[in-house]
Amino acid sequence: DADKSTVTSLIGSLLNVRAAEFADDVKPAEGGFGADSYKVEMRTKGGATLSLVFGAQVGSGRFEGKYAEDLFAMKAGSETVYVLREHTKKNALKTLSELRNKEVFGDIKREDIAALRLEHSGQTLSFEKPKGAPHWKATSPADLAVAGKLDESPLNSLLSSLANLRAAKVLGAGEVDVAAAGFGAESRRVRVTMTVEGRGEVVLVVGKVADEEKKEWYAQVEGDASGTVWVLRDYVVRQMTKSSDGFKKKDSA
Numbered sequence: 392d393a394d395k396s397t398v399t400s401l402i403g404s405l406l407n408v409r410a411a412e413f414a415d416d417v418k419p420a421e422g423g424f425g426a427d428s429y430k431v432e433m434r435t436k437g438g439a440t441l442s443l444v445f446g447a448q449v450g451s452g453r454f455e456g457k458y459a460e461d462l463f464a465m466k467a468g469s470e471t472v473y474v475l476r477e478h479t480k481k482n483a484l485k486t487l488s489e490l491r492n493k494e495v496f497g498d499i500k501r502e503d504i505a506a507l508r509l510e511h512s513g514q515t516l517s518f519e520k521p522k523g524a525p526h527w528k529a530t531s532p533a534d535l536a537v538a539g540k541l542d543e544s545p546l547n548s549l550l551s552s553l554a555n556l557r558a559a560k561v562l563g564a565g566e567v568d569v570a571a572a573g574f575g576a577e578s579r580r581v582r583v584t585m586t587v588e589g590r591g592e593v594v595l596v597v598g599k600v601a602d603e604e605k606k607e608w609y610a611q612v613e614g615d616a617s618g619t620v621w622v623l624r625d626y627v628v629r630q631m632t633k634s635s636d637g638f639k640k641k642d643s644a
Contacts, residue, residue: 392492397485404482405431405443410473411458414449417472422463423447430467431483442467445480491561495595495612495621499587501554506586507546511632518546519586535635542640549630553585553595556627559607564618572609572620573599580608581631597628 414422423446433441446463454474464475506519517531518541527543529535573579580597587593594613601607606625 393490394492394494397490397493401482401485402433404479405433408443408475408479410464411461411476412454412474414453414463414472414474417453417463419446419465419470419472422465422472424463424465429480429484432467440467443483445475445483446472449474488560488562488566491563493557493559493561493621495556495558495610495623496554496593499554499585499590499593501551503588503590504550504554504585505588507550507553508584509581509631509633510584511581512634514635516633516635516638529635529638532635535638540639542638545630545633545638549633552627552630553583556623558610558621559605559624560622562620562622567609567620569611569618569620571599572601572611574609574611580628583631597623597631 424444429445431443431445435441444465444467446465449458449461449463451459458474460477461474462477462480464473464479465471504520505522507517509516515531516529516535518527518529520527527541527546529541535541574596578599580599583595583597585593585595596611596613598609598611601609601622608623608625608628610621610623611619612621
């Protein structure tokens, strides 16, 4: 599926694009337009087609070099040549990965999560909220499963992050070496198991670092036949990998 927010943003930016300049002295043949030109096409509900074609870079020889890094562009079917800012094309140059739906779980609601288990660094942290109970409780490890120890604030923050989890990018089958992504028991960073009302257990495994500079991690939903690999941002992985102390009330020993 396509990522709704990304596509909506792209359509909005294209519908509101403004020319930096009219290139009245530039003929279409001089603007670098050809069969291999990059073209963006939109079709309205009424059946009309709107097309924008990008040509060559303006260069420093025109407009006193003011738009040297920008691009010539035309509307399909028109002879008028415009100058568009370089970022307009960058916004339109969306890869397949960027356009894929980035909602990892999609249909999971925060209130439907009844239990959570985090396995990492040789420890298992377990939490549950019995049906009808007002609060969550920890069931492991022993030092956390003591009445009054659990701080629900970081737990609730994590639960909200999981229910609304969006990936930084989405990789289809074959776009990454799954064996090298580190989803095995010996190399994974964390295994997250949610018990979801009406759905049962949903398991997310976070593997190795996907990008050291951006601090992003490979992740995969167990049992997903599509083979999709998600790339997650570091802040949510840090939420998943808190130690038991990270879920304790600050005034508890």
